[in-house]
Amino acid sequence: xxxxxxxxxxxxxxxxxxxxxxxxxxxxxxxxxxxxxxxxxxxxxxxxxxxxxxxxxxxxxxxxxxxxxxxxxxxxxxxxxxxxxxxxxxxxxxxxxxxxxxxxxxxxxxxxxxxxxxxxxxxxxxxxxxxxxxxxxxxxxxxxxxxxxxxxxxxxxxxxxxxxxxxxxxxxxxxxxxx
Amino acid sequence: xxxxxxxxxxxxxxxxxxxxxxxxxxxxxxxxxxxxxxxxxxxxxxxxxxxxxxxxxxxxxxxxxxxxxxxxxxxxxxxxxxxxxxxxxxxxxxxxxxxxxxxxxxxxxxxxxxxxxxxxxxxxxxxxxxxxxxxxxxxxxxxxxxxxxxxxxxxxxxxxxxxxxxxxxxxxxxxxxxxx
Numbered sequence: 001x002x003x004x005x006x007x008x009x010x011x012x013x014x015x016x017x018x019x020x021x022x023x024x025x026x027x028x029x030x031x032x033x034x035x036x037x038x039x040x041x042x043x044x045x046x047x048x049x050x051x052x053x054x055x056x057x058x059x060x061x062x063x064x065x066x067x068x069x070x071x072x073x074x075x076x077x078x079x080x081x082x083x084x085x086x087x088x089x090x091x092x093x094x095x096x097x098x099x100x101x102x103x104x105x106x107x108x109x110x111x112x113x114x115x116x117x118x119x120x121x122x123x124x125x126x127x128x129x130x131x132x133x134x135x136x137x138x139x140x141x142x143x144x145x146x147x148x149x150x151x152x153x154x155x156x157x158x159x160x161x162x163x164x165x166x167x168x169x170x171x172x173x174x175x176x177x178x179x
Numbered sequence: 180x181x182x183x184x185x186x187x188x189x190x191x192x193x194x195x196x197x198x199x200x201x202x203x204x205x206x207x208x209x210x211x212x213x214x215x216x217x218x219x220x221x222x223x224x225x226x227x228x229x230x231x232x233x234x235x236x237x238x239x240x241x242x243x244x245x246x247x248x249x250x251x252x253x254x255x256x257x258x259x260x261x262x263x264x265x266x267x268x269x270x271x272x273x274x275x276x277x278x279x280x281x282x283x284x285x286x287x288x289x290x291x292x293x294x295x296x297x298x299x300x301x302x303x304x305x306x307x308x309x310x311x312x313x314x315x316x317x318x319x320x321x322x323x324x325x326x327x328x329x330x331x332x333x334x335x336x337x338x339x340x341x342x343x344x345x346x347x348x349x350x351x352x353x354x355x356x357x358x359x
Contacts, residue, residue, distance in 0.1 A: 029321065071297070073256050102259040102342045141256060147322035147341035148257035150286075 031060045031142035031149065035114070037158035040121065044165040047088045047122040050158065052077070054115055054138060061110040062140040064095025068109050072141070073151050077117050079136035084127035085160060088120040101145050123162045132160050216319035217327070217338035225250070225329045226317045230284065230308040233295045238282075238308055241333070246280045247355035248329040249348075252315055254287045255297045257323040259342035264301050266345045270352060271305045277356050278331065281305035286315050286323065328355040 033055050040050035056062055063072045079087045093116060095109035121134070137153040215223060225248075229239045240248070251267065253260040264283075271281045283305060285294045291309055298307050318327060326339045328351040337351045 071256055072258075100258065103262050106258075108258065143258060144322075144341070146259050146343075147324065148254065148259060149322045151256075151288075 029149065029152075030154070031057045031152065032062060032138065032140055032154050033057075034138070034154050034156040037156075039161075040158075041161045041163050042085065042121050042123040043163045044123045044125045044127055047120050049091075049118050049120050050160065052117045052119060052156065052158065054111075054117065054154070056112050056115070056142070060142045060144050061098070061100075061108075061112040062142050064109045064111055065092035066095065066109060068107070072108070073139075075111060075138065075140045077119065077136060077138050079119055079121075079134055081121060081134045081160075082132050084124045084162065085132055085134065086122050086124070088122050091118040091120070093117065100143075121160055125165065127162045129162050129164045132162060133157055134160055214317050214319055215335075215338075217325055217340045220319075220327065220335045220338045223335050225327060225333050225335050227333075228314045228317065230310060230314060231291075232306060232308055233291050233298070235291075238306065240282070240329075243280045243282070244333055245331055246278045247274075247331055247352070247357075248327075249279065249281045249352060249355065250318075250327040250329060251281065251283045252286055252310065252318065252320045252323055252325040253283055254285060254323045255289055255294060256287075260324045261301070263324050263326075263342055263348075264303060266348060268302055268304050270345075270349060274352055274356065277358065279352060279356060283307045284310040284314060286310040286312070286320065326351075328352065330355050330357065 035053040035055050037053070038051040040048055042048040062075050065074050065076065067074055075092070077090045077092075079090070081087055093111070095111055097107040098110055098112070099105070099107045117138070135155070135157045137155045139151065139153045141151045142149050215226065225240060227239060227241045229237050232238050240250070249267070249270075251263075253264070267281050267283070271279065283303065285307060287294055287310065294307065294309065318325065322341065324339075324342060326343075326348070327335055328337045330336050336354045339347065339351070
């Protein structure tokens with residue numbers, strides 16, 4: 001009976017604990033979500049691109065990677081591939097030139113709604129074939145029509161398949177019509 | 180017996196979690212008084228704090244007691260703040276003689292040199308302080324600009340979250356100065 005009572009109290013007490021521990025709305029607000037990555041297969045010696053999709057919460061925008069002012073914080077992606085993989089560069093989409101009610105005379109270069117960042121990955125020649133997980137984070141500063149919010153980052157991870165490197169012994173190409 | 184032991188363990192774990200949460204919450208450095216939110220701040224005493232200005236001199240909010248204070252939380256990368264700042268410059272000139280003191284708290288990671296450069300470019304003619312998150316948290320600041328209007332006795336007469344019109348700012352300044 002006592003055990004049952006304790007178990008009944010548990011959810012309430014845990015809820016209280018969670019509320020007490022996470023009482024800072026500044027930290028808990030999220031303006032950008034990671035929506036997933038395209039499937040990527042990397043062959044050693046042949047870099048491959050992966051597309052990473054993000055969504056900006058309705059009513060907000062974030063600076064593009066090349067905002068029009070040096071004062072603005074650009075959106076950047078940092079990847080931490082495992083030791084057998086390497087990041088060969090990140091390609092950001094162009095932002096949209098938009099003006100906002102707080103200053104209709106100035107256009108800012110921003111991402112809103114959905115945007116896709118491409119990353120080029122390569123595999124070490126000694127990499128074993130298989131699946132690897134790449135971790136990273138997107139750093140951004142979000143603003144609404146009348147306020148800006150502290151810079152934040154959205155953590156992300158995606159899988160990359162490393163395929164066996166071709167041996168280089170290619171025979172005579174076979175016609176697709178021959179069966 | 181086993182059931183009692185299980186119950187004790189469950190309760191002990193929960194109490195430990197609660198204590199952890201409570202300790203974590205109470206260890207967050209905050210200026211005096213409970214945290215405010217702009218929407219519920221009217222009539223409450225403005226929490227006092229001490230921050231350094233851009234010359235490194237310590238300034239307390241209570242140093243301005245006897246004056247009406249417009250306390251503005253802002254940041255150099257904030258577009259709406261750049262719209263508001265020229266208005267604040269004008270309003271400081273307009274109402275200085277009547278006892279208005281505008282205090283801008285820069286919640287900015289870029290350092291005092293960058294804030295100073297920005298302030299010079301914008302012609303900011305009022306007190307600028309180097310903010311700390313604890314002060315922003317005490318005032319419930321989750322975005323910029325966030326503006327509090329404090330009367331001569333240190334009571335909050337109004338607060339705005341985000342950019343509002345120049346006319347609304349001026350009306351709130353008049354409320355803080357008790358002029359119509």
